[in-house]
């Protein structure tokens with residue numbers, strides 16, 4: 001299987017079409033193979049970039065009722081709050097396509113960050129047990145069909161920030177932080193082992209503000225550092241696509 005594919009686009013429109021094709025292809029393959037498609041989303045500009053999925057032909061051709069939606073990271077705020085990644089996805093994508101409501105696995109938004117992380121891991125464990133989410137043969141981690149991430153200008157993905165101790169969490173599947181350098185401070189996030197175990201990971205990066213972090217990320221990749229170690233082709237996961245649009 002190909003890993004570490006870099007797709008560079010000259011315009012956001014090109015990226016949007018390619019991203020919709022990429023997601024639709026993985027969805028088709030997963031539904032064919034297992035009857036479901038498990039996708040973990042993040043926040044930021046990503047949902048807007050996935051917008052073509054709500055249009056023809058995808059709106060009709062994608063097996064929406066087979067989709068199970070998760071969040072690779074979430075801010076611990078009410079689901080109705082403007083900062084909620086759930087709200088962003090709901091308003092921008094999920095309300096426009098026929099997803100089964102109880103296939104939308106959002107976090108417990110009325111608990112502390114610690115409890116919300118524990119509860120979310122419990123939800124994932126139940127779905128691993130019932131084989132909605134498949135499991136990695138290597139480390140028993142959940143194996144999502146696709147984890148789709150943005151990247152901050154500081155190089156963070158999900159809510160794993162550079163030099164933060166959450167990067168070293170290897171036992172839990174979902175962890176929490178209360179000191180996010182980017183507000184809001186309380187968040188839950190998938191851990192590195194879970195990101196590493198996905199069948200496919202896409203990191204969607206746009207804007208000149210990201211260029212330094214992209215270069216660092218590619219250096220880290222070459223040096224096999226931890227920060228973006230899921231880009232390491234010898235890792236235990238599946239394929240990785242990085243979408244890149246830099247404006248010069």
Ligand code: 6PG
Pocket residue numbers: 042043044045046073075085149150151152153156157158159182183206
């Ligand atoms: C958050 C955001 C964040 C975002 C990146 C990239 O929770 O603070 O979700 O992690 O994904 O900062 O954001 P952009 O794609 O909007 O630059």
